[in-house]
Amino acid sequence: MIHRSELPVRINRDAQVTALVYGAAEPRLDAALILAHGAGAGQHSTFMTSFATAFAELGLQTITFNFLYTEQRRRIPDRRPALEACYAAVIHAVKAELDSTMALFIGGKSMGGRIATHVAADGLAESPRGIVLLGYPLHPPGRPHERRDAHLPDVRCPMLFVQGSRDTFGTPTELEPVFASLRAPATLHAIEGGDHSFKVSKGGSHQAQVFLDMQRAVVKWLRGVIVEGA
Numbered sequence: 001m002i003h004r005s006e007l008p009v010r011i012n013r014d015a016q017v018t019a020l021v022y023g024a025a026e027p028r029l030d031a032a033l034i035l036a037h038g039a040g041a042g043q044h045s046t047f048m049t050s051f052a053t054a055f056a057e058l059g060l061q062t063i064t065f066n067f068l069y070t071e072q073r074r075r076i077p078d079r080r081p082a083l084e085a086c087y088a089a090v091i092h093a094v095k096a097e098l099d100s101t102m103a104l105f106i107g108g109k110s111m112g113g114r115i116a117t118h119v120a121a122d123g124l125a126e127s128p129r130g131i132v133l134l135g136y137p138l139h140p141p142g143r144p145h146e147r148r149d150a151h152l153p154d155v156r157c158p159m160l161f162v163q164g165s166r167d168t169f170g171t172p173t174e175l176e177p178v179f180a181s182l183r184a185p186a187t188l189h190a191i192e193g194g195d196h197s198f199k200v201s202k203g204g205s206h207q208a209q210v211f212l213d214m215q216r217a218v219v220k221w222l223r224g225v226i227v228e229g230a
């Protein structure tokens with residue numbers, strides 16, 4: 001049974017959010033992952049709770065949080081500077097609670113992952129050990145020329161892109177050329193037949209295995225980053 005605790009995070013003088021800390025099962029990886037939610041669903045969504053729990057069961061302490069607009073039950077996401085400020089505040093709060101020897105990774109689902117890359121690129125928090133991107137939104141669906149990758153060369157830590165082959169926000173094939181412009185190491189883990197939420201047509205037990213394989217791949221990548229940086 002994974003233990004889950006709350007961590008209050010002050011965003012500004014008038015507002016705060018509550019992060020959820022999923023304690024890692026044994027054997028523990030000496031690392032923590034902050035995982036931000038996408039634009040349409042908060043940290044209590046099935047995707048976020050199931051992935052955070054799965055990562056914790058694999059030995060990775062995992063922290064989720066709501067962006068302020070979600071915490072305040074607003075439907076429209078805040079502008080990017082406000083999203084970045086919220087994410088940076090969570091990073092600072094988590095670092096204050098962590099053992100100083102633990103490796104801190106950041107990332108998120110879709111928009112949450114994109115904001116993590118902006119936080120890293122803009123230097124709003126001490127550089128994380130790496131960034132986990134679950135369905136990077138390279139462009140809006142149907143508008144492939146409206147790219148969201150101009151800042152990625154400014155990211156200086158390793159990045160893992162987990163991308164479904166049917167993702168309308170950007171397929172693995174569309175992402176691959178982006179890697180040539182990056183200064184930091186980038187790894188692409190493609191989910192064959194997966195959409196933006198990594199759902200595949202077969203569903204059922206096959207879907208559960210797809211998710212488990214994804215989660216194991218993320219933890220394996222984190223281990224590799226830690227070993228290489230040791």
